[in-house]
Amino acid sequence: VWNNCLQIIKDNIPTQSYKTWFEPIKALRLEGNVLTIQVPSLFFYEWLEEHYVGLLRKTVKKQLGDEGRLEYNIVVEKSSSSKPFTTNMPSTGNGSEAKYQSIPVAVTLNKDIKNPFVIPGLKKLQVDPQLNPNYCFENFIEGDCNRLARSAGYAVAAKPGGTAFNPLLLYGGVGLGKTHLGQAIGNEIKRTNPEKLVIYVSCEKFCQQFVDSLKNNTINDFVNFYQAMDVIIMDDVHNFAGKEKTQDIFFHIFNHLHQSGKQLILTSDRAPKDITGLEDRLLSRFKWGLSADLQVPDLETRMAILKKKMYADGIELPTEVIEYVAHNIDNNVRELEGAMVSLLAQSTLNKKEINLGLAKSMLKNFIKHTSREISMEYIQKLVCEYFEVPIEMVKSKTRKREIVQARQISMYLAKSHTKTSLKSIGQFFGGRDHSTVIYACQTVEDLIDTDKKFKNYVQDIQKKLKMS
Numbered sequence: 001v002w003n004n005c006l007q008i009i010k011d012n013i014p015t016q017s018y019k020t021w022f023e024p025i026k027a028l029r030l031e032g033n034v035l036t037i038q039v040p041s042l043f044f045y046e047w048l049e050e051h052y053v054g055l056l057r058k059t060v061k062k063q064l065g066d067e068g069r070l071e072y073n074i075v076v077e078k079s080s081s082s083k084p085f086t087t088n089m090p091s092t093g094n095g096s097e098a099k100y101q102s103i104p105v106a107v108t109l110n111k112d113i114k115n116p117f118v119i120p121g122l123k124k125l126q127v128d129p130q131l132n133p134n135y136c137f138e139n140f141i142e143g144d145c146n147r148l149a150r151s152a153g154y155a156v157a158a159k160p161g162g163t164a165f166n167p168l169l170l171y172g173g174v175g176l177g178k179t180h181l182g183q184a185i186g187n188e189i190k191r192t193n194p195e196k197l198v199i200y201v202s203c204e205k206f207c208q209q210f211v212d213s214l215k216n217n218t219i220n221d222f223v224n225f226y227q228a229m230d231v232i233i234m235d236d237v238h239n240f241a242g243k244e245k246t247q248d249i250f251f252h253i254f255n256h257l258h259q260s261g262k263q264l265i266l267t268s269d270r271a272p273k274d275i276t277g278l279e280d281r282l283l284s285r286f287k288w289g290l291s292a293d294l295q296v297p298d299l300e301t302r303m304a305i306l307k308k309k310m311y312a313d314g315i316e317l318p319t320e321v322i323e324y325v326a327h328n329i330d331n332n333v334r335e336l337e338g339a340m341v342s343l344l345a346q347s348t349l350n351k352k353e354i355n356l357g358l359a360k361s362m363l364k365n366f367i368k369h370t371s372r373e374i375s376m377e378y379i380q381k382l383v384c385e386y387f388e389v390p391i392e393m394v395k396s397k398t399r400k401r402e403i404v405q406a407r408q409i410s411m412y413l414a415k416s417h418t419k420t421s422l423k424s425i426g427q428f429f430g431g432r433d434h435s436t437v438i439y440a441c442q443t444v445e446d447l448i449d450t451d452k453k454f455k456n457y458v459q460d461i462q463k464k465l466k467m468s
């Protein structure tokens with residue numbers, strides 16, 4: 001009977017799908033009008049129920065009459081000594097009812113059997129987590145740009161699967177540290193819990209593996225492997241776009257891991273609400289836990305990143321060089337590092353000491369925008385350094401003379417050297433309104449006209465600004 005069924009099924013679906021989903025099925029017995037088939041895993045069963053329930057129902061009815069029913073026998077463990085168990089799934093019952101009944105079965109199953117997917121003995125297996133050891137928390141500089149993401153990552157690393165941040169979705173533009181942070185979580189988990197099975201995989205690689213496993217008829221191993229993990233770090237999930245079948249598989253894997261308290265860490269180049277080409281049900285899962293973004297690091301953080309990197313490589317550079325590079329390459333940490341590496345390489349080749357002059361001439365190619373805008377941040381920093389006042393004071397409410405002076409000069413320079421509106425300038429310097437900015441500029445202009453010392457200050461700072 002089953003062979004007849006297979007014949008019908010074969011004619012109704014693509015060969016590849018038939019090979020993948022139906023060839024591994026074994027017919028066990030036929031009792032009355034109940035046909036029992038054996039499928040290699042729970043996942044298989046769910047997949048059949050989800051994708052082929054209609055076809056199966058029709059086919060079995062054709063062969064066994066309207067009362068015909070199909071029962072599944074699911075192999076829980078791989079070895080022959082495993083005890084298969086049967087679910088009483090009337091797939092071929094009438095209409096929607098049958099589909100509905102698959103839900104309680106799956107639920108009970110997960111309650112009774114702790115984790116049907118962990119093949120005994122597999123835990124002893126070593127899985128190479130595919131992590132780069134340099135991508136650790138220690139090397140990941142903290143800044144305002146990444147504070148939430150970093151601390152959420154740290155929390156997840158301390159208690160994988162045990163926080164509300166599941167999945168943890170890290171998102172942000174290119175070169176802002178998503179891969180680094182994602183892997184840092186993995187490395188930290190491996191450091192504190194070496195027995196945990198952690199796997200880092202790019203979404204692209206996962207998609208490729210899926211296609212290969214279809215080709216090689218190893219889909220079951222593929223799914224079992226991922227479902228046996230304690231932690232999956234999946235990089236660049238926006239690449240799932242348009243790959244419906246792979247999304248389907250990952251949806252199943254995601255659910256099983258999530259249900260059994262396993263940790264998922266995902267990265268994406270944009271916020272979940274902006275990810276396109278993903279099935280709604282998968283996207284909604286992605287939003288279950290915490291989404292934390294990585295932003296462009298500010299100047300201070302960029303400098304700290306460079307310093308740390310140089311220090312790790314045993315290189316010391318004049319601060320002004322680091323500052324120059326960090327100031328001019330301001331939207332991508334990868335490029336920032338690239339510029340520094342190229343600078344080092346060229347200085348070695350030419351046997352020249354690295355100083356500001358060299359940095360300027362060599363980084364010309366790296367800095368695309370020659371007339372780039374000076375940032376308010378940079379103005380604020382220069383002014384504060386010049387007057388030796390703490391940087392955060394400028395934005396504060398204080399009316400101390402030297403702070404007020406630094407604040408007013410900063411506003412004046414922001415107005416004359418950037419295209420920022422008065423309103424935004426006021427906003428930046430402590431949430432003040434635009435009339436305060438106008439007043440500040442007026443005051444500075446008056447003082448330049450009347451106070452020679454003051455004029456020198458401002459000119460000095462302007463010189464520094466132009467140097468950058």
Ligand code: ADP
Nearest residue numbers: 139140141174175176177178179180305333334
């Ligand atoms: P993404 O995956 O977001 O494109 P990466 O994680 O590959 O970015 O980061 C690019 C480079 O920048 C890597 O070499 C990484 O180590 C470095 N990097 C990014 N953010 C930081 C940070 N906060 N501290 C130290 N290095 C960083």
Ligand code: MG
Nearest residue numbers: 178179180235
């Ligand atoms: Mg990346």
